[in-house]
Amino acid sequence: MGKSKVLVVGGTGYIGRRIVKASLAQGHETYVLQRPDIGLDIDKLQMLLSFKKQGAHLIEASFSDHHSLVEAVKRVDVVICTISGVHFRSHNITMQLKLVDAIREAGNVKRFLPSEFGIDPARMENALEPGRVTFDEKMVVRRAIQEAKIPFTYVSANCFAGYFAGNLSQMVTLLPPKEKVCIYGDGNVKVVFMDEDDIATYTIKTIDDPRTINKTVYLRPPENILTQRQLVEIWEKLAGKQLEKVHIPNDQFLATMKEMDYAGQVGVGHFHHIFFEGCLTNFEIGEGQEEASKLYPEVKYTRMDDYLKQYL
Template sequence: MKLLVVGATGTLGRQIVRRALDEGHEVQCLVRSFQRGAFLREWGAQLLRGNLCAPQTLPPALEGVEAVIDAATARPTDAIDQVDWDGKVNLIKAAKAAGVNRYVFISILGAEKYPDVPLMNIKHCTEKFLAESGLDYTILKPCGFLQGLIGQYAIPILEKQGIWVMNGAAPIAYMNTQDIARFAIAALDNPDTVKRSFPLAGSRAWDSNEIIRLCERLTGQDARVSRMPLGLLRTVKKILTYFQWGWNVADRLAFTEVVVGSEAIIAPMDEVYETFHIDSGEITTVEEYLGEYFSRIMKKLRELDYDREKASKKKLPF
């Protein structure tokens, strides 16, 4: 199947490209910069320069395409409404005009619950727009990515840096982006997923304290933890809304407030596994993911220490 992957250079998008190529699909990637997407070309994907906010660039990228997988979202420097709303509307309209058969959209779990949070509201509005487009769509709603735990917890602990966590942060059922990519590709030729939405959640929800304790156990190091009250986050967000330059930051802080709320971010998955014909036992757990990561890192550190020790024992030639 000939696919167009949008958001292909992102944390999830690159895994979707990798999975699609491994399964024999012909993959095209819409990118703003060929340099940024060079690794995708090395994998075997074709790069097409385009921008969701420039609708005239989309029809050439969709020529002959049978399915679109949309994993794009605004970068921190982008305006959320321009990319995640205007850009997605442009893409959906262009896909419809090009006669695309399948459209897989990556949204966020529970987006409909937070109309006052810009990113969540836009994702929900995009879901509704897609559902009304007439395309054969599938909407996937992940909770959170396991990959995000590396920068938030693993690296600071290894480097003996401080970790900032919110008091009372909600547990999140993280899922590996490789597993999410598996669901996205599996949806393409599964008629039971057409015109339906599915949550994507890990085996259980983890709070920040549990993750920190797991990292400490796996590394044998103590974490330096600093806690921020949720009230401070709300105050900063409110102040930023008074300044035009702070609107984009305030929008993102509003989303942060959702993921650190009191309600656990998780969803039942039994029906999802059955529909997609995927074995739940093959899905990566938090313990497995962090265990493998720290195992590789600790091994590398031991090798570096050994090489340094060996080099220090060499005698000078004079």
């Protein structure tokens, strides 16, 4: 069997652009959806043109034009959607229902990977408001996929290093703190930090793998399972400087929600589940699930000591 043809929806986004590069790097004929209403967004247009130079095909289609989506989907074997689900940027998770309809009508897609890539929503039925909307909407999309009998793979990539590691998991910055660091609780809850390029590499590895069809694939490379304290210690060793640790109890952390806008409240809820409850690591990977680094030991994933060096 040859390599699948891949359509990336959301290819100019934070994870999407990496998925496109990984798909090309692994030898897949790669299509990138181009919205006809791109208008004056020069950054996105130039990124799309750069993909074209690298060998990708640009295919014009729109969520507001069902026929165009169906025609785009008919060109490929695998569809990967990477549209944003974070509230401080844009939140478009349920738009994927239109993509599900197009895939069902086209009838040719061998695998659909919806926009997931974070916490597994199937484990978040008791998540706090308002942040639970992210998980609820992802589950709506999952149910639609399964009702349409579309073969799928769900990728749970845990914490993007750019948002959670470089800043030592601080909420108000993307850079490492210089003097003091907020520690959630005792800082000893296990978290999984992933280099975003590795997320893309593992994701593309799954698409032609019969072991991952109709399963959730967790990205949990063992050396990237770290507590917040361990992450801070790695940075302190690299920077040659000790930071003042300010411990924040759970109740105090949740109380900060009252002063925040909607996006901030969503963020606090998600941080609570990750750093206080340990939602990324407090379960065993079981039936109907796989772990990426075990499936693909050949991938030389980025450890956080190497990742953090770029901030020095």
